[in-house]
Amino acid sequence: MxxxxxxxxxxxxxxxxxxxxxxxxxxxxxxxxxxxxxxxxxxxxxxxxxxxxxxxxxxxxxxxxxxxxxxxxxxxxxxxxxxxxxxxxxxxxxxxxxxxxxxxxxxxxxxxxxxxxxxxxxxxxxxxxxxxxxxxxxxxxxxxSVPPLPGDSRKIWRGAFALTESIPYVGVDTGVLSGRVRVAEWNDSEEPLLHVDKRGRFITNMGSANFVTAAVDSGDPRIKGSCMVILEETDPGTFDRGIPTRKLAHQLSSTRDPIFSLQVPASRIIGGYTVKDGVIIPNYSHADVIEAVFTRTRATPAIMTSAKLLSAVEPVIRYHRRRFRGAAGINEGTPRFDMGLQQKEDALHRLLDVWAAGEAGASLGFETARLLDTYDAIEKAKAAVLAQQGIAGGRAELKALRAREKDATEYVALAARRTPSPEESARLAMLDADPVVKFIVTESLSSVLIPAAKLWNTGHGVNMMREAVSMMGGYGITEDCPGFLGLKWIDGQLEATYEGPEVVQRRQLSVTMSRPIFLRQFQAWIAHLNAISREHPAMGAGTLASAMELWFWSREYLSTAKDAYGRDLYSNQRHGVTYPLADALAWLVATYHLVLDVLELKRKGPENPALAEGIEGLVSFYTDLTHIHAATAAGEATRICAELVFGYRAESDPALEVLASTVDVFKDVAPFNALRTKVDASLAGSKLAKDRAAESLSHVMIPEVLDYPV
Amino acid sequence: MSTGFHVVVLGSLVPDLLQTLEPVQGPSGPALKNELMLPAVLDPWAAHALFEAAHVAAATPGSKVWLVSLGPKAKLQQLMMSIAQKVPFELVAVDGSASGFTDPVDVAEALAGAIEKIPSLDRSRLLLFGGCASASRDAGVTVQLVGERLGITDQFLAADELTVSAEGVLTVLERVEGGRYLVSEVAGPPCAIAWATGNLPEPPNNPQVGMMNMRTIMPALQKAPAIQFASQGTVFQSVELPKQERRTRIVRDVPLDEMAREIADWIKG
CATH class of the missing domain: 1.10.540.10 (Acyl-CoA dehydrogenase/oxidase, N-terminal domain)
Known part of the structure; x- marks a missing residue:
C-alpha cells in the first residue's frame, strides 16, 4: 500500500x-x-x-x-x-x-x-x-408515439420528417419544393380530400415510420402556397418506403428515398387551414413550420459531435499508455511500459486539443438548448401581447418587433451594467417585464447560438475527430478501434449536414451576427470576460476578450470597407467575407461558453462532497484546458480577421515591398494592428497551461477497460 | 398471504467495477485512491437482492420494499439516479462511509438501528435481504449480524431462489459445496436471506419508476443521520490487490468453449 x-x-x-x-x-x-x-x-x-x-x-x-x-x-x-x-x-x-x-x-x-x-x-x-x-x-x-403501457395491446407509432427531395441530389432549398398537393375531391359542406405527391430523399426513420410529416407546395389553384401535411401508411394510394440510401454514416438509423402518392383529408394540413373564396389557405406555410422546427432541433446534432470528441479521450489515453505493453523487451515498471506514448509531449498536447474542442462544443450546445427551453414561454407571451394590439404573425409582427429592437438593445446594455444607477435599474426592470423586449433579446441570441453551435461543433468537431482517430495510429481506422472512433469520425460529417449543412448555418450567422442588438450583446460578453480575467487570470478569458475585440473591430471595419476595385466587402452576396467572419465568431462564442461553464464548476464544485477530494485538481485542469482553448480560438479568429482586413487590398500595395512605410500605409487599420498585438501578448502563459494540463493527463486515473464493447 | 411482506434490502455502493482500484493509506486508515471521485454502482450482490425483493413484492400483494443504504450521502444520491429506475422501493439512508475498510460489526449496528427506526415496518412480516458477499470487502457476514440484532434467527446464506407457496411457506435454495443446493422451508417471516446471484435479470431502467421513487428518496437523503465509525477496533496491517487477477485482455469472436478451456487451463496452472 x-x-x-x-x-x-x-x-x-x-x-x-x-x-x-x-x-x-x-x-x-x-x-x-x-x-x-x-x-x-x-x-x-x-x-x-x-x-x-x-x-x-x-x-x-x-x-x-x-x-x-x-x-x-x-x-x-x-x-x-x-x-x-x-x-x-x-x-x-x-x-x-x-x-x-x-x-x-x-x-x-x-x-x-x-x-x-x-x-x-x-x-x-x-x-x-x-x-x-x-x-x-x-x-x-x-x-x-408514446410506447404502450404493460397490458396495452396498442402498437406504438413512429414518424419520419420528409423535407429533402430532388433526386438524384440530396438536399433542398427550403424555398423550393417539388412535392405537390392538389384537391382530389371537394364536395359541398364536406372536408376537402387532398392528393399528395412527394418523393423524398435521405429521409430518416423511413424503415419504421407509420406516419410522415411532409413538406409540399400547392399544385392546385384551389390551395394557396405551401404547407406541411401528415401522411399515414394506411392512406389510400402509394406509401412506398423506397430504397435504402447508401449512406456512409449513421448506419444504425434507417434512411430511405420514399415515394408517396396518397389521398388524405385536408385536416391533415399541419396547423389547419381556412377557406376563403373557394381556396384552401393553410394556416402555416411549410417555411413557417420548418423555421419553428429547426429553431429548436439544430442544437441536438451539434451536441452529438461534441459527445464523440469527449468519448474519445478515455480510449486514446488507454491506447497511448498501453502502446508498448506486451512487446518484447518492454518490461513492467519501465517508463515505456507504464506510460507508453504518454511519455511524448505531442501525444498529450494533441489529445488536449481534442478534449478542449469537445468541452467547448458541449458548453455551447447545452447553453443553446437551455436558452431554447426558455423560448416557448417567451414566444407565447410575446404573441399574446401583440395579439392584444391586434398584431398577429407575418409582416405586421415583423414590423412591430423591429420597432421595439431599440428598447431590446437598451435592455441588453442595461443588463450588462455592473453598477447601474437607480434610474437604470428601474428602466431595466420595466424592460424586463415586457414580453416583447424579452422575446427580441432571446431571439437575437438564439439566432446566433443555434447556427454557431451547429456550424462549429460539427464542422470543427469532425476535424478534431479525425485528429483523435489519427492518435490511435492504424488501429483508429479499423472496426476494432476501442470507442468506435473511426466510425464516429465519418458519422460527424453527417451531423455537419443534417438539418442544414454548414453553408446554411454560415448564411444565417452572417445575417444575425450583424444585428445591432447582438453586437451590443457581444460587447457585454467582452466586458464580462475582462472582469473574469481580472478575477481568474489563468483561464485565458483575457485572451478571448482581446480576440473578441479584434473580431468586433474587424466586422465594423469590413462593414464599410471596399476592396481594391471599389466593391463593398460586407454585402449579402460577399460570402468570401461574411462566411469566414461567421466561422471566426463561432470559435469565439463556443469558447466564451466554455469559460462560463468552468467558472460554474469553480463556484459550485466545492459544494459537492463527492468532488471535495479532487476539486482542486479538477478546477486547475479545467482552467488550463480553457486557457489552451482560448488561445487556439483567439489564434483562429485573428488569422481569419487578418486575412479579411488585409486580403482585399491591392496586391501591389507598396507595404509589401517597403516595410519601413508599413505604419503609414496601413494607417486606417492601425487599431487592428494594436488589437492584434494585444491578442498576441495575451497568449503569454497559454503554452505553460498546456504543459500543466499535459502533466495531469499523463497521470489521470482511467478505468481498466472501456465500459462498452468493442 | 393477504397482508404481504415487508422486505428490507441492505445494499450500498461500491466503486464501478471497471475502475482501477488502488489501495492507499489515507488520514483515517486505508482507502481506495480517489474513491469518492470514482463512479459508483450498487454492490452487485445487493443489487441481486434488491431485484429479488421487488420480484417477491410484485408477486405478493400488500408487500413493500425498503432499501437501507449506508454510504456517503452525495454518492448515494448519484447512485439513486440509476438504481431508483429499476424497481419500486423506499430508501432509508444512513450517511457514513461505504468503504470496504469498515468493520462489519459496526456497519451491522448502524443498519439494524436504521431498520428499527422505520416507522411503518411490521417486523412480523419482515424479510431481511442483502448480498451474501460484497464487491468492496468480502467479509460476508453483514446480513447475519443485522439479522441477529433484529432477533431473526431463520437465516439463509448464498441463496439463489425464493418461492412462496399459496400458504405462505417460503422455500429457499442455498448454494452449498459441490455446485449443489440446500433446499430449506420456513413457515413464514421473519427471516434473513443473503443472496448470491439469484436468477433474475437486471430490470431495464425506467425513468417513470425512478421519478415515483424519487418522491421519497430525496427526503430520505436529506434526513439521513450521519454516522462516524470509531477508529479503534479493527486494524489493517496491509492492504493490496491480487495483482495477477486484474489483468484485462480484450478479444473478439472467441467461441465460448475455447474461453472455458482457457480459463480451466489457467486454474489448473
Missing amino acids: VKDDSSKQLPARLRTLPGDDVRQIMWRFADRFDYQMVVQSARAVARGPVARAVAKGARNSHEWTEDKAALLHEFDAAGITSAAVDPEYGGYIEGPKNFVLGLLAYELAWVDAGAGTSSMANTLALAPIHERGTPEQKQTYMSR
Missing part, C-alpha cells in the same frame, strides 16, 4: 476523468433529477444494446434489419422515446424538452450517433405537429 500524497503535490492534478457530478454542475442540471435519470437510462442503452449492435457489425448494412429495429424497442423500454412527449399526451417530463433531448443525444452519440439519430428523428417528425399542429393533431400523433 502506498501513501496517498497526491493532494500535497502542486499544482493539483486531475485525479479521475470528469463524472456525472461534474457534468451536472457544468451543464446546470444538478437540481433536475428527472434529467439525471434519463441520462442514466440512455447511457445504459447506449453502452449496452447499442454498443453490442455496433460491435456485432449491425452497421454493415444499408437495410433496416432486426438488430436495428430492436434498438427502437430498447429506446421505448428505457423511456427515451417518451421523454420528448409532454405529460398530457403520455410523456413524463414536464416543460420544454430541448435540453433533455440534448442530454439524450449526448449519451447515445457517445457510442453511436446513428442510434441517436433514430431516436431524434422521431422527435423531428413530431416537431411540426408539436410546434404548429392543431390540438386534435397533437392529441392524435403525440399519444400514438
